[in-house]
Amino acid sequence: MxxxxxxxxxxxxxxxxxxxxxxxxxxxxxxxxxxxxxxxxxxxxxxxxxxxxxxxxxxxxxxxxxxxxxxxxxxxxxxxxxxxxxxxxxxxxxxxxxxxxxxxxxxxxxxxxxxxxxxxxxxxxxxxxxxxxxxxxxxxxxxxxxxxxxxxxxxxxxxxxxxxxxxxxxxxxxxxxxxxxxxxxxxxxxxxxxxxxxxxxxxxxxxxxxxxxxxxxxxxxxxxxxxxxxxxxxxxxxxxxxxxxxxxxxxxxxxxxxxxxxxxTLPIRMERINANALALAEFLEQQPQVERVYYPGLPSHPQHELAKRQMRGFGAVIAFAIKGGYEETQRFVSALKLPPNAVSLGGVDSLVVHTAAMWEGVMTEEQMRTAGIPSNFVRFSVGIEHIDDLKADVWQALQVV
The missing domain is CATH 3.40.640.10 (Type I PLP-dependent aspartate aminotransferase-like (Major domain))
Structure with missing residues (x-):
């Protein structure tokens, strides 16, 4: 045999x-x-x-x-x-x-x-x-x-x-x-x-x-x-x-x-996604239109040490707050050209959502407050595109804020 x-x-x-x-x-x-x-x-x-x-x-x-x-x-x-x-x-x-x-x-x-x-x-x-x-x-x-x-x-x-x-x-x-x-x-x-x-x-x-x-x-x-x-x-x-x-x-x-x-293909996709997301999170931290970036792979994340202890990579999702409020955040999301404005995450292509706009129809104001979701929150799921193209798209969208 x-x-x-x-x-x-x-x-x-x-x-x-x-x-x-x-x-x-x-x-x-x-x-x-x-x-x-x-x-x-x-x-x-x-x-x-x-x-x-x-x-x-x-x-x-x-x-x-x-x-x-x-x-x-x-x-x-x-x-x-x-x-x-x-x-x-x-x-x-x-x-x-x-x-x-x-x-x-x-x-x-x-x-x-x-x-x-x-x-x-x-x-x-x-x-x-x-x-x-x-x-x-x-x-x-x-x-x-x-x-x-x-x-x-x-x-x-x-x-x-x-x-x-x-x-x-x-x-x-x-x-x-x-x-x-x-x-x-x-x-x-x-x-x-x-x-x-x-x-x-x-x-x-x-x-x-x-x-x-x-x-x-x-x-x-x-x-x-x-x-x-x-x-x-x-x-x-x-x-x-x-x-x-x-x-x-x-x-x-x-x-x-x-x-x-x-x-x-999960391991090879995750390798690229992890690298892209960390690079984009670092880029976002340098932009004057961005109030704050939340990503476990950043030293600025309050639980970065825990992330390093229990995680081997930090994933696709970056959360960040746009300076201003709901309207400015809407303009930013609408100006992006590469990522579709769509729910879900973790795929080969990047996706973006204005978090408050996504959840306000299914959660009460109290649930939104409990979940810690402000009106200027963006959730960006990074895909496997070239990082320079993602940075360029984010940069041009930030110019309308």
Whole structure:
């Protein structure tokens, strides 16, 4: 037999990241195709009744029913578990599908959750509006203050939900410190790692139990899919999966295939994105029209030392404030020629949003204040374009402010 047909010949732990994303899912299925097949089927045939019973009773079976799993899901999950250093992973139809499914799987009426004052807006709405309706108490804490987490812990605290860097303010959470606080109390810690990517940050290595991604962002990398990923232990994955199949946030086989394709180039895209974003952040700090720049890779970031300690790169997103107010910020964003004025982040092309304009329609004024979003805030997701072209475009747009 050809040795390369023997799955055991490939030791994934010995592979570097660039090789892992290309070969980490080899031989997960029985396919002999070089490019992975797309299994566009809702259901799979069992050979006999005993095999059917086995398929129906196996959590996340890849060949029973696509709401439960699919061979392309299985490929993505294998690579993501290796990237995040967890026992396993599972996929969902969106990042919020992953977050909502995880939270609802782990808490019940009478439980208590600790979350941050700064979260992605839809996560914030789950904490502010959904969980209290179901009898779950939520305490929001300032994520930069580890003592605030410690003081919020109660006997009925079941989950701590963190996000670092936080969207859109790029405030950081000390992951190792939060995990250390939670461990003696048996509290599960879940981290939204979307803004970092597994290339720049591995929360599980720092003690986090569940790592969640909106795979729509860096992991897909081309703004052509929506997906979510949950990376965790086999035990927690099974608990979450039972809620997942009831909620039904299913990733289509085509989107799973697009995600798998995106993962192949994740390390090399992140290398360019990290370099571009740091260079553009440094450039923005020198511009007189810019009031302040928020980027973890800058020495001026108040948590720069923490960023260097728990991150290996600082990501695509730069937040900055334009001098003046709402109108001046609108003029700047409208004057940019290269990045589309569009939501999302982490793709090959840069994107820009006037943060207050994006969120004011879905968040109350109080939620905006709590999230720390002023009227002159810009969120710029840097892509893989040439840095000199990005600088030139930003410079010309600043001249209209």
């Amino acid at each position: 050809d040795k390369r047909d023997n799955r055991e010949e490939l030791n994934l732990e010995e592979l570097r990241t660039e090789t892992l994303v290309v070969h980490g899912d080899d031989w997960v299925t029985n396919d002999r195709t070089v490019a992975p097949a797309i299994y566009y089927t809702a259901t799979f045939r069992a050979h006999n009744s005993s095999e059917f019973a086995e398929m129906a009773g196996t959590p996340r079976h890849a060949r029973y029913y696509t709401r439960y799993g699919n061979p392309v899901h299985e490929r993505v999950a294998k690579i993501m578990a290796e990237l995040e250093g967890t026992e396993t992973a599972m996929v969902t139809g969106s990042g919020m599908g992953a977050i909502a499914t995880t939270i609802l799987a782990l808490v019940s009426a009478g439980d208590h959750v600790i979350a941050q004052t700064r979260h992605y807006m839809s996560t914030a709405k789950i904490m502010d509006e959904m969980l209290p309706r179901f009898g779950v108490e939520v305490t929001l804490v300032e994520q930069a203050d580890i003592n605030a987490f410690a003081e919020a812990i109660r006997p009925n605290t079941k989950l701590i939900m963190v996000e670092t860097p936080a969207n859109p303010t790029l405030v950081l959470t000390d992951l190792a410190a939060v995990a250390e606080l939670a461990r003696p109390h048996g509290i599960i810690v879940a981290a939204d790692n979307t803004f970092a990517s597994p290339i720049n940050q591995r929360p599980h290595d720092l003690g986090v139990d569940i790592v969640i991604h909106s795979a729509t962002k860096y992991l897909g990398g081309h703004h052509d899919l929506t997906a979510g990923v949950i990376c965790t232990s086999e035990e927690l994955a099974e608990r979450i999966w039972h809620t997942h199949i009831s909620i039904g946030s299913v990733l289509s086989p085509m989107d799973a295939w697009l995600l798998l394709r995106g993962l192949r």
